[in-house]
């Protein structure tokens with residue numbers, strides 16, 4: 001366990017990285033330890049994707065996607081211990097984790113108008129908190145370039161696929177290979193788009209979680225958050 005117990009942190013921690021590196025689980029636990037709010041920006045892009053699918057629009061049709069998302073009311077909570085995600089008042093917290101949404105979300109999130117809309121919303125949510133942990137793909141580079149503490153979380157592709165398989169209760173080798181291929185597909189899409197591609201901020205600390213368990217990564221994030229306050233003094 002870290003020497004730092006709880007709370008006392010005032011600032012912004014950004015946690016970016018490829019799919020399946022542990023961002024959500026680590027960010028949520030670190031926020032709870034720091035007494036901070038927690039923002040899952042991926043959940044916002046997933047919620048926008050629900051609106052697009054329900055409108056019957058092709059996720060690759062950028063103009064139509066932008067129009068649908070502009071008209072959708074996307075709400076996410078910022079409490080570390082409750083998952084709240086709604087589209088036009090409907091709870092979609094479970095649905096956004098499904099395969100249909102996961103397949104389409106990278107295309108929707110590549111649309112610049114969608115990003116502008118959701119980034120504005122993300123900054124407003126962050127502004128309302130004294131302390132916050134925000135996870136995504138472009139938080140340290142675009143959403144909060146002046147954040148107190150920037151972390152880029154990585155892990156070997158095989159470790160990520162194994163963890164996702166364990167999370168889904170999958171043991172079949174062919175299914176694990178399909179999970180690995182889907183992680184690769186999403187990372188390639190997210191890191192090659194023109195607007196806000198996935199990449200580490202120049203001033204981010206890279207944390208490789210391949211050989212660390214979840215609690216060790218949370219300890220490191222909490223430690224880096226506290227150290228960053230010292231660095232600012």
Ligand SMILES: Nc1ncnc2c1ncn2[C@@H]1O[C@H](COP(=O)(O)OP(=O)(O)OP(=O)(O)O)[C@@H](O)[C@H]1O
Pocket residue numbers: 018019020021022023024025026042163164166167209212213214215217
């Ligand atoms: N260091 C770790 N060691 C082992 N398992 C981990 C570790 N960190 C996270 N996990 C587990 O790996 C799985 C994937 O983690 P999580 O969903 O947090 O990743 P993510 O980066 O947010 O993924 P995505 O970007 O696809 O949403 C979860 O079951 C989580 O509990």
Ligand SMILES: Nc1ccn([C@@H]2O[C@H](COP(=O)(O)O)[C@@H](O)[C@H]2O)c(=O)n1
Pocket residue numbers: 019041042043045046105106107109110135136137138139186190
């Ligand atoms: N800041 C972000 C966060 C997410 N995305 C896109 O959403 C997808 C889903 O994210 P998860 O973290 O929930 O897996 C992700 O693959 C990106 O396409 C984004 O663009 N920017």
